Amino acid sequence: MSDALRQFKSDIFQGLAHPTRIAIVELLRAGELPAGKLIEKLELEQANASQHLAVLRAKQIVVSRKAGNQVYYSIRDRALLEVLDILRRYFYAQLSSTVNMLQEVANERPQSRLKAH
Amino acid sequence: MSDALRQFKSDIFQGLAHPTRIAIVELLRAGELPAGKLIEKLELEQANASQHLAVLRAKQIVVSRKAGNQVYYSIRDRALLEVLDILRRYFYAQLSSTVNMLQEVANERPQSRLKAH
DNA sequence: TTACTATATTCGATATTTAGAATATATTAA
DNA sequence: TTAATATATTCTAAATATCGAATATAGTAA
DSSP, rough: OOOOHHHHHHHHHTTTTTTTHHHHHHHHHGSSHHHHHHHHTTTTHHHHHHHHHHHHHTTTTTEEEEETTEEEEEEETHHHHHHHHHHHHHHHHHHHHHHHHHHHHHHHHHHGOOOOO | OOOOHHHHHHHHHHHHHHHHHHHHHHOOOOOOOOHHHHHHHOOOOOHHHHHHHHHHHHTTTTEEEETTTEEEEEETTTTTHHHOOOOOOHHHHHHHHHHHHHHHHHOOGGGGTTTTO
């Protein structure tokens, strides 16, 4: 794999490496929204939201379009939503494997099920 | 979406948000490798490699197993490789849209095709 | 023009990430 | 035991990311 491709991938990951930016992208899943709506729904400081949006723009994750007073944001390529979907399944898979593991531990030692330790 | 899921996703992204770590994950695509092999193939400083591996472990992206003198690393869940595949397609899609854009610009102004400006 | 609204940028403080040097630990070999 | 090998951790300095406060800009309304 080329260095350029690696750099590109790590830029995308870096762009998504913050819970607020994940939240923004998830809100844009249904379609474009003006910055103000994002700020309102996520209860963010205006400056903070604007900074996160600047990161998402810089990493080419979103695009913006100005309409009158407002700036509408949307996902640049919906392929990225697939990435989030894969991670959701991954998250739940790990969750259930953790639950299973805890259950196995509990079943192997039923006498201690109610004990705190 | 829950805060936990958002945090989980951004942790994964953060784990992958460095070209060296992308390179490590790509090398592990074919199967497990000892740390030394990764260091050799990527021509990394030993300490630097070890730090990146620690990040990948902390974010649960890889797992390690010790065998004698060596520590073998592997991808914890191959679903993550799908994520990288999606990004590769995304990368080439963006590349070709950039090329198309440049071609359109060139075609719209054929007289300036060879001019520097 | 002035005032208002929506958004972006800059600034300063703090926290996190990164690389490399040095050191530590664990395993095997002698 | 001691030496050698493989890997991890700690430390320091530099770079980067984050937040909130303040300020700037662009568009609209009066």
